[in-house]
Amino acid sequence: MPAPEEASTSKEPATFPSLGLIQPLLDALEQLKFTEPTEIQAQAIPPALEGRDIIGVASTGSGKTAAFALPILQKLWDDPKGLFACVLAPTRELAYQISQQFEALGSAMGVRCAVIVGGMDMTTQAVALAKRPHIVVATPGRLNDHLENTKGFSLRNLKYLVMDEADRLLDLDFGPVLDKILKVIPKERSTYLFSATMTTKVAKLQRASLSNPVRVEVASKYQTVSTLLQYYCLMPQKDKDTYLIYLANTLAQNSTIIFTRTVHDASRLSIILRTLGFPAIPLHGQLSQSQRLGSLNKFKSGGQRVLVATDVASRGLDIPSVDIVINFDIPTHSKDYIHRVGRTARAGRAGKSITLVTQYDVELIQRIEKVIGKKMELWETDKEEIALLKERADEACRLAANELKEQQHSSKKRKRGGGEGTGRDERDRDDDMVEAGMPSGKRKSRGGRR
Template identity: 40%
Template sequence: MKFTELGLNDELLKAIKRSGFEEATPIQEQTIPLALAGKDVIGQAQTGTGKTAAFALPILQNLDKDKKVIQALIIEPTRELAIQTQEELFRLGRDEHARVQVVYGGADIGRQIRSLKNNVPAILVGTPGRLLDHLKRKTVNLEDVSTIVLDEADEMLDMGFIQDIESILSYVKNRKQTLLFSATMPKPILNISEKFMHDPEVVQVKAKELTADLIDQYYVRAKDSEKFDIMCRLFDVQNPDLAVIFVRTKRRVDEITRGLQARGYNAAGIHGDLSQARRISVLKRFRAGKLDILVATDVAARGLDISGVTHVYNYDIPQDPDSYVHRIGRTGRAGQNGNSITFVTPGEMSYMKTIERLTKKKMMPLTPPTDDQALHGQLKIAKTKIEDLMKEDLSKYTDDASELLENYSAVDLAAALLKNLSKDSADVEVNISSQKPLPSRGGNGRRGGGRSRGNYGHGGGRGRSGRGGYRGGERGHNDHGYSGYRGGDHGRSGGGYRGNNSHRSGGGHSFVIKNKKD
C-alpha cells in the first residue's frame, strides 16, 4: 500500500518522499489508519519492521500546533532507541515544525531542564529512569498528553522497567490514546494493556522469515583488531562486483571508508550525520556502479534496494536477528546468487548461534585468506585489467613504449604495470578504533549497588536485576544501558559511552593511516 492511501497530509507525504520511502510496511499499513482515528493499538512486530514511522506519522498529524504543551509521550527502553526515535520524528516532522525533545540519563539534567522550560516540546521522547527523574522534580508536565507510546515493551520488561512504566502512566491522567509495541506479548505486558488501554485494536505482523536460498552465508572468527586486514584480503580474493559493509556506529563508517580508500579500494560511506543530498549522491554512484563498496549503518541503509550487490560483509555482528535478515537481504536478489560474510569475535560466538537458531539458517566457517592468497587475487584482477587494455587502440603509446624498452626489460615493465594496477595495501597500515563485542545474553546484572560513577547504571543504581552482558553506567555516562541479546535494545552497546550527550561508543584507539616504510 502506498503512503498516499493512508490518509496522511501533504507535509508528511513530502517528508516520506524525501526519506525515499514509497510503500508502507505491513505494520505501518495496518497501524497508521487506526492511530489517526484515535484508537488504542497493540502492535506485535519485530525490530526493523518500521514501527517508528507507524506511530510517529499519526502523532505528527494529530498535533495541535497552537498548543505549547507536551501532547505526546514516547517511552523507549534505551537512550540509543530514544535518540533514534527523536531523530526520526525530527526528520518526518520538519515540515510540520514539530518540537521534539529527548531526555535520557547520562546527559546533563540541568541542560535538559532549561531546554524543557525555554521551549516546551510538543513531543517528548525518553527513557523510563530519566522521565521519572523529571516527573519527581516537576520539570515535566504530562497533564496535557493525549497520546502515549510504549515502544519495545518486552525489552522494558526484561530490563525491569515495568513498575517505572506504571508510575509514569499514573501521571498521564488525561490521555486519550495508548499505542503499545512489542515483539512478544508476555503476561506482564498484557496486564499493562488491560489496565491502561481501552478496547485496543491488535495488529500482528509475523516475524520475518529468512528465504535466502540463493545466499551463501559464512562467518569469520576474528578479533576486533584483525577484522579490517582480513576483510581487505577477502576483497582481493573474492573480488565482489558490488559490496555493502554493515557496521555498528557512524564513527566506524568514517574510519573504515577512509581506510579502504587509503588502500586503493573504490569505497564511500553513508550514515545519519550526512546530509540527505550527500546520502542520495553516494547511493546514486553505487547504483550506477561508480562505487564498488558501500559502508553503512543499519539506519542509513534502511530501505536500501540496489540490484547487483554480490557480497554483504557484516563487519560488526548485527544487533538482533531481524537486522541480520535485513542486512543479508541486500544481496541474492532477482534470482542472482549472493554471499554474506559475518565477522564474529570469540566473545560473540554464542550470540551468533542465537541468530542461527532464530533465523533457522546456519553460517559456514570461512578461513581468512593468507597474504599470499590476497596478493594472488590482486594480481589476477590486475591481469584481467591488462587483458582488457590490450583490446583497445594503443597506437599512440607505441613510440614511448619502444623508448622504455630500450632501458628496461619487457618483464620489468610488465611487473611495474602489474604493481601499479594492483593494490599494494601491505604498505598501508590502518587502525580502526576498538569496539566492545556484543555478548550473548551475558550474565545477570548485579542487583542494587552504587551509582557507578555517573547516573544510574542499570543493574546498579536502582536495584533491578539485569540480564545484559555489560553493566550500564560504565564510565559514568549511560542510563540503564545493557548489552547482550534480550538485554537492552537487542544488544545495542550499553557501557562505554563517553561524554554528556554523546552517543558514540567510547574506548579504543584513534584512526590512523601511516606508511610502514616510514
C-alpha cells in the same frame, strides 16, 4: 480483559491518501519519497486515526516509526497545544532517529521535538523541556530523572504515549522505571506499543497500559529478508583476527558493520583496522553521547566505510546503505543475529552477512540456522593470502593492545585528578549501562560488556 481486536486487512492496495491522512502529511511523505505505505503503516494508521490504542508486532525496518508518527501528527494538527506525545525508546541513537522522523514528517506544521537521553547535560534538557515541545522522545531512565528533579516539568496533559521496541525496553530492565512513568501520566490517553516479539513481559505491559487495543501483526516469527545472502566463514579461534583482516581487505570497497560482543573488542578491532589502513570507527555504550553520534554520522555519510559496533547498533537504526554485516562474535540469542543482519538488505535492497565461526561456535550457528529456517553458505577463503597476512595482523594486535593500555592509564589519571563525580554522574553512567544492554543487577562488575 478482552483479547486485542485484530486489525482488518483490505484486499485493495493501500495508498497514503486512502488511509485518511491530511494534505500537509501527504506533502511531507512525497518530499521524503515515501511512495506507498508499508504493511504495518497500512494496518495501524486507520484504527489509530479513529482513536484506538495499537499493539504493533513488527520487526525492525518495517516502517513502524511512521506508523505511529503520522496519526500523532494528524491529531496534533487539529489541536496543537503543549506537550502532546511522549515516545520511549531503548537506546539514545534510536531516540534521535525517531525525533528526526517526526520533524521530517511534521515539517509543514512546524513540529517541535525534544530528545531526552542519558549522557547529555540535564540543564540543557530542562531548558528544552521548558520551551514546551510538542513531542518528547526519551530513554526511560533520563525521562524519569526529569520527572523527579526538573521543576515545572510533568506529563499531566499528555495525549499520546508510545513505547517503541517494547521487548528491548523490558530486556534492558526498564520495567520498574516504566511503572513509575505510567503512574504519572493521564489514564485518558492514546497508547501505542510496538514490539518485535510478544513476550510474556510485553503482554503484561500491554495489559497494564492499553485500553481495548487493536493488534496489528506483520511478522509472526523471526526471519531474515529474502534479499539477504547469508554466509559463514570457518576458522581456528587463534586466527580470528587475521581472518577478519582478510575479509576487510577482500571487501574494502563496501560499507561494512562489524558486530562484536564486548566494548573491548569493538575498541580493539577498530584500532587494528585503522593501523592497517582501513577507515574504521567504533560505536559502543561506553563512548560519550557526542562520540556515539559522531561515529554514526561519519558512517552514515560515507566518511568512514567500516563501523565496529556492539549490539547498541543492532536495533532500530536506519542506516540507508550498508553492504555487508560481519559477525565477529556469534550472538548468543538468535533474535540478536536477526537484528544485526537486518542492518543490511533494507527496503528491498540486496546485502550480505558473514558470520565468523570457530571450532567453539558450531552449535550456536546451527541454532541460528534452525530459527531462520535456512542454511548459510560457506564463504570461500584464500588460505595462502591469510597466511601472508598473519605477521601484519599479529603486529597490529600488539600495537592495539598497547594503545588500549595507554588509554586506560590516562583515563585512570584523569579520574584521580578530577574526583569521582557527583551522584548525578553516577546515575548517568548507570543509565548508560542499561541502555547498552547490561542487566541492572550486574552493571558494576561487568564493565567490559557492550
